[in-house]
Amino acid sequence: VLSSESKKLGVEIFTSTPAKKILKAPNGNVTAVLVERKGEPFTITTKSVIIASGGYGGNKELLKKYCLNYRDNMKCDGLPHTGDGLLMAMEIGAATEGLGLLLLSGPQIPQAAALKLGTNPDNSMIAPLMAVALEPDTLWLNKRGKRYVDESTTYHHFMSSNAVNMQPENLTFTILDHKMVEMKAKDGLLIGLGRSGHEEQRSGMPGLERELNRQAGKDWLKIADTWDEIADWMGADRKVLKASVEEYNQACDKGHDQIFAKDRAHLVPLRTPPYYAIKGNSDFLDTIGGIKINEHMEVLDKQDNPIPGLYAAGVVAGGWQADTYCDILSGAASGFAYNSGRIAGENAAEFISAK
Structure with a gap:
């Protein structure tokens, strides 16, 4: 539904197009995303980026580096994302919060x-x-x-x-x-x-x-x-x-x-x-946390200042869950994903309109 409605509004959706790097201007504003399309580098110019790339349950190197309770006999029962969005955000100065939390099962x-x-x-x-x-x-x-x-x-x-x-x-x-x-x-x-x-x-x-x-x-x-x-x-x-x-x-x-x-x-x-x-x-269903955000889903730097134009939503964002996923509140992860995505989208649109 979201895909079809987005296309009606003129949104272009690129598949098989992995993002490689988020680019910033000297003033710190996000300006573009470097992606790979059909084996070739391709730059998408933009005033705002929302990172909603999931966790890093498929990246054993990151699991061993950040997750103290990860064991070699554990497997990811969810989607084995590799943490690309987390790494790109950290590369341009994003702070982290809740990094290393596993949604154990x-x-x-x-x-x-x-x-x-x-x-x-x-x-x-x-x-x-x-x-x-x-x-x-x-x-x-x-x-x-x-x-x-x-x-x-x-x-x-x-x-x-x-x-x-x-x-x-x-x-x-x-x-x-x-x-x-x-x-x-x-x-x-x-x-x-x-x-x-x-x-x-x-x-x-x-x-x-x-x-x-x-x-x-x-x-x-x-x-x-x-x-x-x-x-x-x-x-x-x-x-x-x-x-x-x-x-x-x-x-x-x-x-x-x-x-x-x-x-x-x-x-x-x-x-x-x-x-x-x-x-x-x-085992674990997914990782939770990583990119530090505020209530507007703006990505924060290490001084807790927003990186202009950069937002994060879903499990790639940190700070919304403590040390144990709350299964008593069914749908906590998906509920946060839906609403953080909505909040990020609203604020990204407002940021672009104000420029």
Whole structure:
């Protein structure tokens, strides 16, 4: 819609035309953008530029340089932009704010494994194994065999991702027993219901046990009859892992989690072999932040003065998000993108008209 309406107003849209450099006059005003079109340099003269180029989730060099919680086993689940707009702004003196923030997601299962669920394996529902691993009534352990979080933070996806990211090697292991697998197969999942947890909306997952057995032996799933075997596969100390499981089971029996205060509705003991361990890690959807702006979406220099004619919008702009993306406010990133783009456009138009 925006594209067609823009064309009606005479707007020219260039695709396959990467911007390479923003040019300024001696007085500091933006004057042009150097782009590459059909393999040749091309200069677009302008009085104003809006940078809305997304993040830098596809640029490992920038991720390692700026993102302290980036790990080599993480992947970008969103669009792998390379940070060109951020770099061009910094090149002409733009200050940065919030640089290095990742919009984390997880736990994620390596290779996004899928399960074929249903009574007919050849014509059945496809569900990600990740959904089982995210259940709030499971047990989450780190690589050392220690429990590290209230598992029901999974309802706040980015909070649980932060917890995973803080663990050794950015790894987590979801633990279930056979009784829980049978329960999930019969009653279905909790996580797909959001925070309301309406039991009547749940549907079973027939074939779950069969599919888990079929996936057994992959490097992200272990099924074993003893906790020692689970610990050995995880690389954890046997005594530490068994102590963690025992402490958790005792909390379930009491209906009170004195360590992390997990809701008693999600406290389910794990005592029936075989036991299941699903390995995962945190990934990220995008980067947030970078270019410092004011309330008019004007790009600021290192003295907090606007660079005349330069604006930024969307996740390339910094300062609108703290250290954790707010998943409780659904659409926060897209909402900011829409409105920051609108505000930048209005102010850019006003800037041009005033000249």
